[in-house]
Amino acid sequence: MNIPRQYSSATLSPNGTWIVAGGEDYLRKFRREDNLGFLDSTELLRDQAFDIGPVLPGMMRSHCLTWINNTHLFLTGGMVPSPGKSNRAYLLDTTLYPLAWQPVASMQNTRYSHTCQVVGRDRKQIVITSGFGGGSLVEVFDLDSGTWSTGPELPTTINWYPGSVPYRDSFLLIGGYNYEYMNQLLWLDPSSFSWTKLNQTLKTRRNMFATMLVDDSYCL
Structure with a gap:
């Protein structure tokens, strides 16, 4: 990957595209570049090489991300800088440009490290x-x-x-x-x-x- 990360989310589309999203860059946190090291970047794996993917709607880790089909992604929850646990949910249509995460109704419960x-x-x-x-x-x-x-x-x-x-x-x-x-x-x-x-x-x-x-x- 282009960026070292932990507590990220990864999901595989039906047509074989991997996306790795968000997480925490511990080195940034250790070097005190910021207090949390949370990431909002994503990377797409195609043809055995990572490309930059769509930016998340915010910095987060321990969230959950899944492909619905070959073109749509669903994102929920996670840990965010503020207020901490999140109950937000988003949809992304990768056929529409510019790429933009669309908020949908929030979960009833805040949660992270979920499925x-x-x-x-x-x-x-x-x-x-x-x-x-x-x-x-x-x-x-x-x-x-x-x-x-x-x-x-x-x-x-x-x-x-x-x-x-x-x-x-x-x-x-x-x-x-x-x-x-x-x-x-x-x-x-x-x-x-x-x-x-x-x-x-x-x-x-x-x-x-x-x-x-x-x-x-x-x-x-």
């Missing part, structure tokens, strides 16, 4: 889970109406960075942290819109890890 995944075959709903400020509470954004609703509560509180990966028109929520490292696998069943705890568990309890779909298996 966001598109669900359903029509990809019209975005489910937000976990994170500090969210815990076991789930929120659902409807892209057609532009409104939030309460989703099915998690069977356990997850405060910090579980993994999430698409699975059967929905997603798996894996591991995380709630005063101890976790190893559970939870699936949001899109037909009943309820959580199922799978029999499989991680061999090693963990949080703040990466997940990626590889063929029909999962790489942690």
Whole structure:
């Protein structure tokens, strides 16, 4: 990448474009160039090279970013310089120039270190889970109406960075942290819109890890 960063968000579009967004440049913070080191820059990975991407609507880290389709991005929450935890949400249409993040209705809860995944075959709903400020509470954004609703509560509180990966028109929520490292696998069943705890568990309890779909298996 062009800029070293941690606590950033990364997401892969259906057509294979990676975007890495925001985060914290610890070196800037360490050198006292600013007090926080928060970033508002993004980088796009195409053809094995990083290009500069669209600037975020503000400096932030520990937010959540997801591609809705090949042209639209959805951004939620995170830590911001002020007031701290954010409940803001934005949409970006990458086909419109100049590129500009459009604010949409804010989440009911401020949260950071959370997850966001598109669900359903029509990809019209975005489910937000976990994170500090969210815990076991789930929120659902409807892209057609532009409104939030309460989703099915998690069977356990997850405060910090579980993994999430698409699975059967929905997603798996894996591991995380709630005063101890976790190893559970939870699936949001899109037909009943309820959580199922799978029999499989991680061999090693963990949080703040990466997940990626590889063929029909999962790489942690």
